Each structure stands twice: as C-alpha cells, then as structure tokens.
Amino acid sequence: MSANSSFSADVVAIERTNALTHPVLLVGAGPGDPGLLTLHALTAIQNAEVILVDALVSEPIRELIPTAVEVIEVGKRCGKHSMDQRQIEHIMVAKALSGAKVVRLKGGDAMMFARVGEEMLALKKAGLSYRVVPGVTAASAASAYGAMPMTHRDVAQGVTLITGHGKQGTIADWQPYVISGHTLVIYMGLKQVSHIEQGLLAAGMAPTMPVAIVGQASQVGQQRLTATLAELSELANQPNLPTPAAIIVGEVVQFSESLDWFEPTQAQLASLGANADKLAM
Numbered sequence: 001m002s003a004n005s006s007f008s009a010d011v012v013a014i015e016r017t018n019a020l021t022h023p024v025l026l027v028g029a030g031p032g033d034p035g036l037l038t039l040h041a042l043t044a045i046q047n048a049e050v051i052l053v054d055a056l057v058s059e060p061i062r063e064l065i066p067t068a069v070e071v072i073e074v075g076k077r078c079g080k081h082s083m084d085q086r087q088i089e090h091i092m093v094a095k096a097l098s099g100a101k102v103v104r105l106k107g108g109d110a111m112m113f114a115r116v117g118e119e120m121l122a123l124k125k126a127g128l129s130y131r132v133v134p135g136v137t138a139a140s141a142a143s144a145y146g147a148m149p150m151t152h153r154d155v156a157q158g159v160t161l162i163t164g165h166g167k168q169g170t171i172a173d174w175q176p177y178v179i180s181g182h183t184l185v186i187y188m189g190l191k192q193v194s195h196i197e198q199g200l201l202a203a204g205m206a207p208t209m210p211v212a213i214v215g216q217a218s219q220v221g222q223q224r225l226t227a228t229l230a231e232l233s234e235l236a237n238q239p240n241l242p243t244p245a246a247i248i249v250g251e252v253v254q255f256s257e258s259l260d261w262f263e264p265t266q267a268q269l270a271s272l273g274a275n276a277d278k279l280a281m
Contacts, residue, residue, distance in 0.1 A: 024096050024123055025103045028110040028135020032058035033218040036141070040133045048103040050095045052088065054114075056107025056244055058219060070100075085115055089122035096128050107244070109137035113163050113187050137161075139185040142214035142246040146224045147259040155251035156183045164189025164196060164247070174199035183250035190245055193236040197229060200249065205229055210253035215242035220264040226253055 025044045030036040037045075045051065045061075048069050053062065055075025065071060074088045096102045106114045110132055123130045139161050143150045150159040160177055164186045171192075177184055178200060189196055190213075201207060207230035215223045221242045227235040229249065236247075 022096070022099070022101045023129040023131045024092060025131050025133060026110045026116050026119060027103055027105050027133040028112075028114075028137070029054075029057045029061050029105050029107055030136040031108060031138055031141035031145075031218045032061070032216060034058075034060045034064060036136045036218060037061065037064075038133060038135065041135060044103050044133060045105065047101060049101040051103045051105050052092055052095075053105045054107050057105055058107075085118060089119055092119065093122060093126045093128065096123070097126065106135070107138075108141075109135045112137045112139075112161070136218075138187055138217065138244065138246045141217035142185070142212075142248060143252075145217045145222060145262045146212060146214040146248070146256055147261055148212060148248055148252045148256045150183050150185065150248075150252065152252050152255070155181065155254075157181045159183040159185065161185045161187065163187050164192045170195050171199065174203040174205075178203045178205045183248065183252050186247040186249065188244075189247045190236050190241075190243065193247070194233045196247070197232040200229060205249075209249060210251060211235070212248045212253045212256060213241065213245050214248065215245035217246065222262060222264075224256060224260075226256055 025048075027041050027044050029041060030038075042064065045064055046066060048065075050070045050072065051065060052072045052074045053065075055073070057075075072091060074083045074091070092102060092104055104110075104119060106116070108114070110116045111134065116132065120130060120132075139150065139159075142148075149156075151157060158179065158181065160179070160182060162171070162177065162184070165171065165188060174196075186196060200209075207228060209229040210226065211229050211232050212224055212226045213235055215221070223242055225235050225238060225241070232247070
C-alpha cells in the first residue's frame with residue numbers, strides 16, 4: 001500500500017469517527033408556531049451544521065436557523081416532490097459521514113406520517129447513530145387551536161389518526177374508521193376529500209356527522225371551517241384555504257364555535273408583516 005493510500009484511508013477513518021460522535025437528529029418542528037418547538041428541537045437547530053428541511057416547516061421556525069448552517073431543501077408537497085426519498089437518505093448519510101452535525105427537520109412530529117422509519121433504517125445500515133426529537137403533531141395543533149378536544153367523555157372516547165391516502169393513492173376500505181364515540185383526524189386529505197366523503201358515507205357514517213378543516217393550525221394564517229360530512233367536498237373547495245390542513249371528523253367538532261379561543265398574537269402578526277416585506281423586496 002502506498003503512503004498516499006494509507007493517508008486517504010486514515011482520513012476516511014477520521015471522518016467516519018467524527019460522524020459517529022455526532023448522531024443525526026431527526027427533529028419534529030411542530031405545527032408552525034415557534035413557541036411550540038421543544039427545547040431539544042431548538043437546541044438541535046441552533047447547533048446544527050447541516051439541516052435538511054421539509055417544505056412544511058414554517059417561515060418563523062426557519063428564521064431560527066443560524067446563517068452559517070447549510071440548509072438543504074428536501075420538502076415534499078402533494079404533487080410537488082422536489083426530491084425523492086432515496087435521494088434524501090443518500091444526502092443525509094453522506095453529510096453525516098463527512099463529520100457534519102446533521103439535523104433532519106420535519107414539520108409536525110418526526111414520527112407521524114413523515115417516513116422517519118425509512119430514514120432511521122438508512123442511517124442504521126450506514127452504521128450511523130441517530131436520535132429522534134418528537135414534535136407537536138398536526139392533530140394536536142388542529143384540535144387545540146381549533147378548539148375541538150379530540151376526546152370528550154360525553155361524545156368521544158377514542159381518536160384515530162390516519163393519512164388521507166394509502167400507498168396506492170387512496171384508502172380502499174373506510175369501514176374500520178367508522179366507530180361510534182370516536183374522533184377521526186385525517187392528515188394530507190384535501191386532495192382526496194371526495195373519496196374520503198364517499199368512503200365514510202358508504203361505510204355507514206351519518207351524513208350529518210360534524211366535520212372541520214383546520215388549515216395552518218397555530219399560525220397567523222389559521223382558518224377553521226366546519227360543516228357536515230355530506231358537505232365535506234364543498235367545504236374543502238373553499239377559495240384560499242390555507243395549507244397544510246387537517247380534517248377532523250366527529251361529534252367533538254360541535255364544540256369549536258363555543259370554545260373558540262385562538263387569535264394571532266402581536267408577535268405572530270409582526271412576523272407576518274416582516275415576511276410580507278421580504279417578499280415585496
């Protein structure tokens with residue numbers, strides 16, 4: 001073996017050792033309000049050298065990222081995939097093996113419909129360590145900020161969180177989700193809203209079942225729209241409905257009007273104004 005080959009091998013070994021001392025952090029950024037970030041999440045963002053960031057991470061949270069950090073946009077939105085999952089995993093592994101402090105920043109909770117299991121497996125196969133930082137998930141934010149408790153002892157004793165589309169694009173059987181005294185929270189369902197409505201009706205859910213759509217929960221642009229299951233498709237077609245949005249189906253929706261409490265704070269409104277100024281420049 002030549003001296004140069006020996007040197008190259010030593011460099012690779014050092015880089016790999018450095019990588020193993022910095023676990024990759026898979027971080028949930030919450031629903032958008034920076035006040036809902038965990039302390040672990042904030043520390044991870046502030047100490048990162050590379051952040052792979054999703055499209056669902058709000059602008060106020062992005063503003064917390066130090067300017068020296070390398071930010072890699074890997075966001076996936078319905079119909080607008082900027083990077084496929086294997087590419088994301090490849091970049092994450094490569095950056096970690098280079099010795100960088102890597103954060104994978106996801107909207108909501110990292111473990112909820114965010115493919116984090118696939119990313120953990122990719123890191124494990126590469127011999128890299130990782131840590132998961134939970135975040136406030138969309139269901140919790142839509143429920144709390146939309147003034148609808150997910151459970152209520154008078155009308156709902158359980159809750160189910162599901163994605164609005166299966167691996168093949170739609171959910172074939174809605175029967176398992178029609179449960180008396182139960183709340184259903186549907187993620188990423190706006191594009192499949194007609195299928196959801198028809199599927200739940202066909203499975204026996206009452207057309208008068210209250211439903212709500214909460215867009216941009218916890219953020220200054222939050223909107224909550226309510227109707228009945230038979231009107232869900234029409235509700236989702238309202239103009240300028242902010243996204244991301246969660247659909248809540250169940251008797252708990254009836255409390256939203258009387259329990260409503262959310263008003264954007266002055267800090268949120270100031271942030272909105274600052275961002276508007278940036279866009280106008």
